[in-house]
Amino acid sequence: MGRRKSQKVHPIGCACRSCAPRPCRDRRIELAIKGATRALFLIAGLLMIPFIIAHALASAKGDNR
Incomplete structure (x- = not known):
């Protein structure tokens, strides 16, 4: 049985795992x-x-070349 996606509405730019999964x-x-x-x-x-x-x-010797 697979994971169910959240039915909540997320704001633009949401960083939760369901909106922006991060590679482990x-x-x-x-x-x-x-x-x-x-x-x-x-x-x-x-x-x-x-x-x-x-x-x-x-x-120190004054030789700035």
Whole structure:
């Protein structure tokens, strides 16, 4: 026996599950995406350190090229 649809009238833009069903996303996938994003930002930050130091040293010497 299938689920019966609600017979109520919903306003435009209603976000209930019967009007706008949301795809079920696995929590492990969300945690993996969040962890991967954090790891990429950490790696990008670590790779930027030598460039920041080189820029600071060049600015201290007055060589702004």
